[in-house]
Amino acid sequence: MPLVEMKDMLQHAYQHGYAVGAFEVVGLDFLEGIMQGAEKARAPIILSLSESHFKCFDYELMMPAVEAAAKRASVPVAIHFDHGTCLDSALKGIKHGCNGVMVDASHLEFSENVEITKEVVTTAHACGVAVEGELGCIPGVEGEGAEFYPGDSAYTSVAEAKVYVERTAVDFLAVSIGTVHGRMKGKPKLDYQRLKQINEALQIPLVIHGGSGLTGDQFHRLISNGVAKINCYTALTEVVTKQIKQNIKAASNSYLGVVSGLSDAVADEVERCMRLWGSAGRAAEVMTRCLTWTSVEHMVIFNVEGMEQERAEVLLAEGLRVISAIPGVRDVFPGKAVQEKAQYKYTWLVRFCHPMVIENYRQHPDYVSFNEKLFRPVAGHSISIDFKAMEPVASQPYIESRVV
């Protein structure tokens, strides 16, 4: 249930002067640890899945676990698709349950970055999903020594940032002001003056990538200049690697021995960060300010007239292909009545990621074409309903609750 709209979550952080941690999930130890840390700190949290890590784990297999962790949490959670490379990446994020997406076109020319980001924003917003853009270049690779990837930082220009946000309508902006991805040698020189000017010009939540390894004072100055989301991965890998080394030293030669205590190590680091970034203790307040992120089920039950069962099944298969590809559609379940004598023989059960998809789906050219050319001409009477799960009501005996 506490899966909430990411835009509401980050607006709250931005307006109240703290930052939400977006921690990278690369395995179940990380997922469990991040959630434990958030629960202990009573903090809102973002579970972040970076496309660059998908070679290390099966993203489609991981996402049901990520969603389950979010739904059973007692603190507000959002799920973010990090560093996607193109519109298809964003669609993949949305399809599998992310309610915030980042497409990183910051290495391209300004005008190309604007074009790609704009396209992503149009599609994602039509699905109710928030978008993070990036301007300027933050060098380094998450989880690795920054000295091995010595690209120069290209700091975000204030003037360009203003034009970029106006043209793309991104909800949050990742800025380059001196942080790097991965472990940094020496102290980073952060350009607070630039950050302040960007914040004054944009007035939207700002994002820091490369959130590992900064001091408490540096974090405070970032947050007081508009940073509302801090991405963190390398710091988690460090505590996990340390724990694995200790386990091996303790002469553990069993797999479970070597990987024991990893989620606890992650939880402690996550909790430490949240206390530092001011999000600890905010869960209840954030929950009251955020809309719950709810999917919508779209159900159609129908008969086909003058069509043999075999052809009807081909029609359903074509519907499955067309509808599955529409942005914001998470699942399509074509079904056939179990009972021979059922009044209606066929059904579609389609899951939209957000109520906004209902209208966009109906108007989508592929749906319109399928409906007009293939479905309507053969479908007889049909019934359709868009519904969402009801909020749980306090349990009381049904008889007593009846109005007499």
Ligand code: 13P
């Ligand atoms: P670190 O790996 O430096 O913590 O940065 C993570 C990040 O920015 C992910 O987008």
